[in-house]
Amino acid sequence: MKRNTTTGAPDFYTFARGFLHTYMPTIRRLSPKTVEAYRISLECFLTFLTNHEHIDRAQVSFDHFDRTHLKAWMIWLADDKQYSARTITLRISALKAFLAYAAAEDVSLMALSQAARTLKAPAAPKTPIEYLTEDQTRAILAAFTGRTAKSRRNRMLLILLYDTAARVSEITALTLADLSLTKPGHLTLTGKRDKTRIVPLTDKTIEHLRVYLKEFHPNTVSQPATHPLFYSLRDGHPVALSADTIAAVVKQAAATARTTCPTMPARIHCHMLRKTKAMDLYQHGIPLPIIMRLLGHENGSTTAAFYANSRELHQTGENLLVA
Secondary structure, three states: OOEOOOOOOEOHHHHHHHHHHHHHHHHOOOOHHHHHHHHHHHHHHHHHHHHHOOOOHHHOOHHHHOHHHHHHHHHHHHHOOOOOHHHHHHHHHHHHHHHHHHHHHOHHHHHHHHHHHOOOOOOOOOOOOOOOOHHHHHHHHOOOOOOOHHHHHHHHHHHHHHHHOOOHHHHHOOEHHHEEOOOOOEEEEEOHHHOEEEEEOOHHHHHHHHHHHHHHOOOOOOOOOOOEOOEEEEOOEEEEOOHHHHHHHHHHHHHHHOOOOOOOOOOOOHHHHHHHHHHHHHHOOOOHHHHHHHHOOOOHHHHHHHHOOOOOOOOOHHHHOOO
């Protein structure tokens, strides 16, 4: 029953359960972490209603999702909880998504959803984009000398991370089936919600990959297509690298690069290579819609927010991929 048996009004808790347990994970196919973020936002609003507005938790209804309560909640988040503008934006966005779902399920809730949509979260302060300069990028890509098999694997890993601007999860999921070196060479990446996209490879990266495959995948014809592109051996069997392993590789490369490039930032993370590649493309004049598709961004404003505030000219990454 989606309506209160006594009042006949839409039952908030029934809708909340359907939103978190059925709609988001099953219909939208969102990850458990994303669903948990929505749950936390709803829980946060309930905490505000019970602790600040002194409303009995069992009595919470859609009547409490009006603009007056939502605006008071946003003030409470900023003043009492001292949340950042970004966090407040995430919280109110989750409530808007929930009300949009409820309105789609019950037309009597449409007015609430439309009223909430007009609320504007506080603007987040602009922060500098974290990306590497040309010298820093060159140094980190050259950090592994290739004297050992592990070093050669790590060098190829860094080159591919940069050249494809892939997320770490997309790199760890790569298999032989995702790689095509015949012209035009490309990689198939599987991103969020299992959405795939085709990413072109530079000629230099294809050269590196051919050398890498000869050593680490010498019998590609006989190997299963599901064989991980990057792996380590466990009990003699190849196992895909973990995100932690890749993060450690990037950290080690940065530490080595600092010996020749003192300006290397103290904190390096995998996502910085993704941003660096995108920034290089943007500063070389590549249109944002193309960069958006490369990154796998569903919303163009996400890409624009990252890169549209830069006007310096950078070379593309083609000549940064060391031999």
